[in-house]
Amino acid sequence: MANIAVIGAGKWGQALHYALSQKQECLITSRTKRDIKNFVDLNTAMQCEYLVIAIPAQQIRQWLKENFSFKNQKVLVASKGIEASSGKFLNEIYEEFIPRENLGFISGPSFAAEVIQGLPCALVINSLNKSLFDEYEKFFPNFIKTYYSDDVIGAEICGAYKNVLAIASGICEGLNLGNNARASLISRGLVEMQRFGSHFGAKMETFIGLSGAGDLFLTASSELSRNFRVGLGLAKNRTLEEILEELGEVAEGVKTSYAINSLSQEHQIYTPIANEVFSILQGKNPIDSLKDLLRS
Numbered sequence: 605m606a607n608i609a610v611i612g613a614g615k616w617g618q619a620l621h622y623a624l625s626q627k628q629e630c631l632i633t634s635r636t637k638r639d640i641k642n643f644v645d646l647n648t649a650m651q652c653e654y655l656v657i658a659i660p661a662q663q664i665r666q667w668l669k670e671n672f673s674f675k676n677q678k679v680l681v682a683s684k685g686i687e688a689s690s691g692k693f694l695n696e697i698y699e700e701f702i703p704r705e706n707l708g709f710i711s712g713p714s715f716a717a718e719v720i721q722g723l724p725c726a727l728v729i730n731s732l733n734k735s736l737f738d739e740y741e742k743f744f745p746n747f748i749k750t751y752y753s754d755d756v757i758g759a760e761i762c763g764a765y766k767n768v769l770a771i772a773s774g775i776c777e778g779l780n781l782g783n784n785a786r787a788s789l790i791s792r793g794l795v796e797m798q799r800f801g802s803h804f805g806a807k808m809e810t811f812i813g814l815s816g817a818g819d820l821f822l823t824a825s826s827e828l829s830r831n832f833r834v835g836l837g838l839a840k841n842r843t844l845e846e847i848l849e850e851l852g853e854v855a856e857g858v859k860t861s862y863a864i865n866s867l868s869q870e871h872q873i874y875t876p877i878a879n880e881v882f883s884i885l886q887g888k889n890p891i892d893s894l895k896d897l898l899r900s
């Protein structure tokens with residue numbers, strides 16, 4: 605009988621299901637039935653001791669309220685984002701439903717499209733409970749190297765913030781600003797997200813590791829990133845509605861930029877790149893944003 609299940613059968617849920625099926629049977633469930641091996645209904649999945657939850661950040665609170673009842677499950681959160689309506693980090697939302705010692709958060713550079721092909725990758729499992737890492741580590745296949753960190757807030761901020769910076773990088777690419785501009789944007793973005801993170805207690809080392817620089821470099825330099833593609837579309841003056849409709853998948857950086865904009869105002873944190881992404885999403889011309897960034 606399988607003891608591990610993935611909840612959410614989008615791109616990342618399916619890739620994690622593929623990876624976690626290499627060494628043991630792994631169940632998967634979703635709102636709509638899918639033709640995937642070991643697809644089960646939600647109730648069956650919820651009987652598992654280990655649950656990997658891969659649904660978009662903005663839907664998590666509602667999903668937990670409607671579907672989750674705690675029976676000592678050990679939960680690995682696979683989403684990357686900050687709740688826009690409240691500015692809450694995912695660990696704060698999850699802790700309203702699940703004790704923190706039963707929670708872990710995945711971070712690091714990991715395009716689902718590559719994981720589902722079994723290409724090598726390295727991930728971090730972040731938890732205040734090291735034994736949760738020890739238990740989950742055994743489930744991962746040989747092509748994924750797992751690292752442990754207890755910096756839950758640092759990993760979360762990296763995973764969420766880099767999506768906003770990937771939108772900025774896509775805009776930079778779409779405007780043909782060149783390699784120098786992109787390298788400057790990415791490195792100043794790294795400094796910016798570290799400044800934001802340290803305000804909330806994140807550790808410096810997290811930003812220079814897989815969760816920070818690793819995921820930022822990946823997402824901000826490839827068209828495989830949905831967030832990067834949102835930026836490309838914005839640079840071509842396409843509307844956000846058109847871009848998201850064509851994407852057909854979640855681009856967490858959009859709503860996360862709203863959350864960062866409010867949090868940075870509330871806590872007086874200097875976040876110029878994220879603020880410009882927010883303004884562009886509100887209709888500001890990207891060229892005006894560029895001029896303002898160069899002046900600030």
Ligand SMILES: NC(=O)c1ccc[n+]([C@@H]2O[C@H](COP(=O)([O-])OP(=O)(O)OC[C@H]3O[C@@H](n4cnc5c(N)ncnc54)[C@H](O)[C@@H]3O)[C@@H](O)[C@H]2O)c1
Nearest residue numbers: 613614615616617659660661663682683684715716853854
């Ligand atoms: N795709 C990747 O490469 C990747 C890698 C790492 C992390 N992530 C993160 O994983 C999360 C999911 O991304 P994805 O790529 O699977 O997105 P996706 O758009 O491919 O799929 C999202 C899934 O969530 C489900 N969903 C949407 N609203 C829901 C709700 N209210 N209740 C239950 N399920 C709901 C959808 O049915 C869909 O199956 C995001 O936070 C993303 O940042 C994605």
Ligand SMILES: O=P(O)(O)OC[C@H](O)CO
Nearest residue numbers: 712713714715829830831
């Ligand atoms: O396609 P994106 O932009 O959602 O990025 C996917 C992953 O977070 C990369 O690690």
